[in-house]
Amino acid sequence: MTFSGRKVFVVGGSRGIGAAIVRRFAAAGATVVFTYAASVGAADHLVAETGAQALQIDAGARDELIAAVRDAGPIDIFVYNAGLLVFGDPLTLNADDVDRMIDVNVRGAYFGSVEASRLMPGGGRILVIGSDTADSMPFPGLAAYVLTKAAMQGMARGLARDLGPRNITINVIQPGPTDTDMNPANGPRAAGMLGPMAIKRYGTADEVAGLALYLAGAQARGITGAMHTIDGGFAA
Ligand code: NDP
Numbered sequence: 001m002t003f004s005g006r007k008v009f010v011v012g013g014s015r016g017i018g019a020a021i022v023r024r025f026a027a028a029g030a031t032v033v034f035t036y037a038a039s040v041g042a043a044d045h046l047v048a049e050t051g052a053q054a055l056q057i058d059a060g061a062r063d064e065l066i067a068a069v070r071d072a073g074p075i076d077i078f079v080y081n082a083g084l085l086v087f088g089d090p091l092t093l094n095a096d097d098v099d100r101m102i103d104v105n106v107r108g109a110y111f112g113s114v115e116a117s118r119l120m121p122g123g124g125r126i127l128v129i130g131s132d133t134a135d136s137m138p139f140p141g142l143a144a145y146v147l148t149k150a151a152m153q154g155m156a157r158g159l160a161r162d163l164g165p166r167n168i169t170i171n172v173i174q175p176g177p178t179d180t181d182m183n184p185a186n187g188p189r190a191a192g193m194l195g196p197m198a199i200k201r202y203g204t205a206d207e208v209a210g211l212a213l214y215l216a217g218a219q220a221r222g223i224t225g226a227m228h229t230i231d232g233g234f235a236a
Contacts, residue, residue: 176231198233
């Protein structure tokens with residue numbers, strides 16, 4: 001699959017699933033721009049490795065994100081991957097931390113996707129990285145996180161209706177436990193994560209990136225407003 005001549009913009013691309021998506025699209029010939037918030041070293045390394053362009057922009061800063069997307073010009077494939085995970089007893093969770101997660105996971109996804117669609121040509125693609133926990137939440141302490149990922153489902157269904165007439169698709173990729181800094185396969189929560197999985201193995205960021213490329217490819221032109229779960233059966 002080649003993406004030569006296509007411009008890809010990945011929000012939150014310095015590490016984990018986002019970095020795997022940057023690598024895959026760059027290897028497939030796309031011109032890739034990615035944003036990140038804090039991981040300067042990882043971003044620099046990825047730029048050197050892939051030739052992608054990196055922009056240090058907080059996805060939770062609405063106007064800065066909108067300006068960066070607008071200034072990138074027409075984007076063929078927009079990927080919203082940036083995400084925070086705040087968890088714990090909802091009675092004691094810090095409200096500012098929850099608000100910050102909503103800013104990054106929800107507001108950024110909405111305003112970034114809408115802005116990307118403004119100049120997006122027909123055949124364009126929007127992909128947002130949600131979570132299988134939006135469909136099945138077997139653990140306590142994750143209500144606020146799941147709130148943000150469930151919001152992406154509604155957003156995608158709605159924007160599919162707005163953008164369909166322009167031949168632009170929007171889809172949600174819903175990973176399950178995937179080995180990254182956010183959820184390491186050797187971390188303290190890993191054993192519990194494996195419990196609900198039908199295939200008791202953490203996924204890899206590259207597997208999620210492969211699904212992103214499929215949904216951005218020509219054969220997926222009829223898929224929109226849909227959720228695509230890749231979770232080893234966690235939510236089955
Ligand atoms: P990581 O924490 O490993 O990486 C997160 C990436 O997002 C980093 O590149 C980070 O950049 C970037 N990012 C975070 N906050 C911001 C921000 N405010 N502005 C711009 N970029 C930001 O996470 P994962 O790769 O594991 O997760 C990626 C997505 O997949 C998230 O949306 C997550 O919710 C979702 N997901 C992950 C699962 C898992 O098991 N790993 C399971 C289900 C869903 P920087 O370091 O520069 O801040």
